[in-house]
Amino acid sequence: MGGIQKLPKNFVSSEFNNDISKLERPFLQDSLISAPREIVGPGKRGNLSSKKETKGKICIMKNNDDHYLGYLKKGRPYSIPTLKINTENGQSKFSFDATETNRDTIHTSFASYLQQYDTLIFRSLKDSTLSPKEKFIGIDVDKDNRVICYLASTNGDLILNNADSLNLAEFVRNIARQQAGSETHIPIVRGHVDWRNDYFRIFGKMAFNFLALVKGYNFAIHANFDAIRNWIVNGGENKYVKFDNESGDYFSTVNIELPPYAHTILLAGDNEFLVATIRLYEGASVEILLGESTNSGIITDGLICDWQQRKEYRLNDYLKNISQGSTPYNPLPD
Structure with a gap:
């Protein structure tokens, strides 16, 4: 009821x-119902514990003119580790939430997940406001400890094969070694109600x-x-x-x-x-x-x-x- x-x-x-x-x-x-539930609660099955706070769906978020992948929890937007690829100039950039304090762990975990291609669960995201040259690959671990790889693009048609996944894993490891090509940010949610x-x-x-x-x-x-x-x-x-x-x-x-x-x-x-x-x-x-x-x-x-x-x-x-x-x-x- x-x-x-x-x-x-x-x-x-x-x-x-x-x-x-x-x-x-x-x-x-x-x-x-999702917005007030994510802001004031309750969590899963009516639980009021902070550990059970409702976590919104992974979506495309925006900060000024840049885009990220993330979610809303208790009224605060969080971004997930994301590899942003520009297919026009070949440049790539790795980003994650500014609240994350151990950047080495973020890089290492992201690369490790990409190397385990056969265990990844892929989900597509699309947003017509994205530039056709922008492609996003984000990774998050859900409440059942499943590793979800989100592929975001203008038309939601981005596909990642095993070889690409391994190459991108090495790319992220190089970013970590060189301490360059990585950034943190505080995301802003672009609201959407279905x-x-x-x-x-x-x-x-x-x-x-x-x-x-x-x-x-x-x-x-x-x-x-x-x-x-x-x-x-x-x-x-x-x-x-x-x-x-x-x-x-x-x-x-x-x-x-x-x-x-x-x-x-x-x-x-x-x-x-x-x-x-x-x-x-x-x-x-x-x-x-x-x-x-x-x-x-x-x-x-x-x-x-x-x-x-x-x-x-x-x-x-x-x-x-x-x-x-x-x-x-x-x-x-x-």
Whole structure:
């Protein structure tokens, strides 16, 4: 549901969880959610440890008129060791992040990885703003200790063969020996947010899971919800979810303080329709039409996740604490 609480086992199939995770991964890394998540957290699986801080995808970054390969972590851009090649004049330059203190290790590791060509995992990056003469070869080790070699160019068509890899490894070793042809820098991120219509299915899943939590399994499998369940699982035309920044949600119309960067789900239903509103990181509000009412009467419920304090509240409990003059959370210092 986007927070801490989970549905009981057997509410959702393992097959669906595996399939939807393939969509959730780019949703967290590339969508409008990625920027606040990389800046304020949380890390992997909601972990608040600095060791689990979310590391953004490797991308092409810019500092003045120069380009680098790197990522965003906790709001700070980092560059990865990169070999920049100018195919027009044959000049090459090796660069790495200014925060790296042991340049000898950086050079040696980069060259060693290039010599292990058969174990490298290659990924292409393209950016039309790059000059056609610019080619970038960057190396990073991912969370699973796999060595990833990123090949960046205007069209994403750069290919590195075994012989080239060995030659470039020797070139980097020569740079290290001569103490020339290498530079450090502090990179600047050029922002990019990707949005796919399929990402709305993630919001649909969160809202429908909360409906199942509130009303139970038998309620959630009612035929009235067949259409949205099928869309959440299989995709297709989106008739259910939209951004709703004009009318907002309940908390935008009443003077109730929420925890910083809270995740909220609000559920409302009458004798006609069931709708939900989701807001993440105090950002854009998303409205979900869950389906026609099942004649179950008025429904009003919600979930407020204060993920920074690892606490979660149902709407009525939260409002009760507010009415009694107590703040149900401990705000972080400024």
